[in-house]
Amino acid sequence: DSGVTQTPKHLITATGQRVTLRCSPRSGDLSVYWYQQSLDQGLQFLIQYYNGEERAKGNILERFSAQQFPDLHSELNLSSLELGDSALYFCASSVRAQGAEAFFGQGTRLTVV
Amino acid sequence: AQKVTQAQTEISVVEKEDVTLDCVYETRDTTYYLFWYKQPPSGELVFLIRRNSFDEQNEISGRYSWNFQKSTSSFNFTITASQVVDSAVYFCALSEAGEGRRALTFGSGTRLQVQP
Numbered sequence: 001d002s003g004v005t006q007t008p009k010h011l012i013t014a015t016g017q018r019v020t021l022r023c024s025p026r027s028g029d030l031s032v033y034w035y036q037q038s039l040d041q042g043l044q045f046l047i048q049y050y051n052g053e054e055r056a057k058g059n060i061l062e063r064f065s066a067q068q069f070p071d072l073h074s075e076l077n078l079s080s081l082e083l084g085d086s087a088l089y090f091c092a093s094s095v096r097a098q099g100a101e102a103f104f105g106q107g108t109r110l111t112v113v
Numbered sequence: 114a115q116k117v118t119q120a121q122t123e124i125s126v127v128e129k130e131d132v133t134l135d136c137v138y139e140t141r142d143t144t145y146y147l148f149w150y151k152q153p154p155s156g157e158l159v160f161l162i163r164r165n166s167f168d169e170q171n172e173i174s175g176r177y178s179w180n181f182q183k184s185t186s187s188f189n190f191t192i193t194a195s196q197v198v199d200s201a202v203y204f205c206a207l208s209e210a211g212e213g214r215r216a217l218t219f220g221s222g223t224r225l226q227v228q229p
Contacts, residue, residue, distance in 0.1 A: 002157070033216055043204065043219040056216055090158060098215040099146045099165065099208065104158035 003027065006091050006105035014113055018079040021108045025072055025093030031055070032074040033094075033102060034066055038087040049074055050097040081112045115140045117207050119220035126195050127228050134190045134223045136205030142166075144210035147181065147188045148217065153201040164188065195227045 003026035013019055025032050034046040036059075045058030049068035060066075063081075068074045078085060088109050092102035116139040126132045138147065149161040162172060164181050172179045176193045192199055202224045206217040 002159075035217075042221050043217075045216040045218065048216050056212075058216060088156065092158075092217075098210055101148060101160050101163045102217060103160055104150075106157045109156075 002103040002105065004091060004093050004103050004105035006089075006108050008108060009106065010109045010111075012111045012113060013081060015081055015083060017081050017112075018077065019081065019110065021076040021078070021089055021091075021110075023074045023076070023091030023093075023105060025074070025091075026103055029093035029095050029103075030072065031094045031097050031100075031102075032068055032072070033092040034060075034074070034076050035090040035092065035104075036087045037090060037107070041087075043090075046076070048097075055097055078110070083112050086110055086112045115142075115145075115207050115209055115218045117205050117218055117220035119203075119205055119223050121223045122221070123224040123226070125226040125228065128197060129194050130227075131191060131193050132195050132225065132227075134192075134203050134205075134225065136188045136190065136220060138186050138188065138205070138207045140186075140207060140209055142209040142211055146208045146210075148206040148208070149179065149188075149190050150204045150206060150219075151201045152204065152222070158204070161190075192225075195225075197227050197229050200225060200227045 005024040030051045046060040048056040066076045088107045092104045094100040094102040118137045147164045151159045202222045205220045
């Protein structure tokens, strides 16, 4: 158990819908990352937050947004969903903004039908 | 730009064989960090090791060992006396120290199948 909690574990939704994925980082970790894993794109970095502030953006679509709350949990919002958004979404946390190992949650499997 | 290449897509070995997973990286930074993660069939990503660019000492942890060579930009991972439980996809990853580049960049992964 990495200590990072993601909910829900599975999500099935229709095209055009909006969903919210939730992540609770390990106790004491200030940095949260979101990654997308798909068969064709591999593991892609989406966005990073550190202590409530956005620190870096990767290949995140404009239809996607995220935030980190004062209690350090984070949410990833995916809207106007398309079939191609079907993937495994991981949240990871680390104690620092740079250089520290990141611990991953079990992921949320999103299926868009 | 940072890049990680894992040229071996899939490796199949028989139990008790030694196996080496290759990882080659590209970075323009002098300070960077290298990682290996394991993704078993259950799907979670498990942290295995972290190395910073100033520490070229090789590391051994039980049956696992890592060989970091800056001269060839490689960070290879060897499993000695492989076991069926080692079957998984293994990812090498890199993060740089520069602002906006600190997230992990992953290689495409190597699927290891250990046959009994």
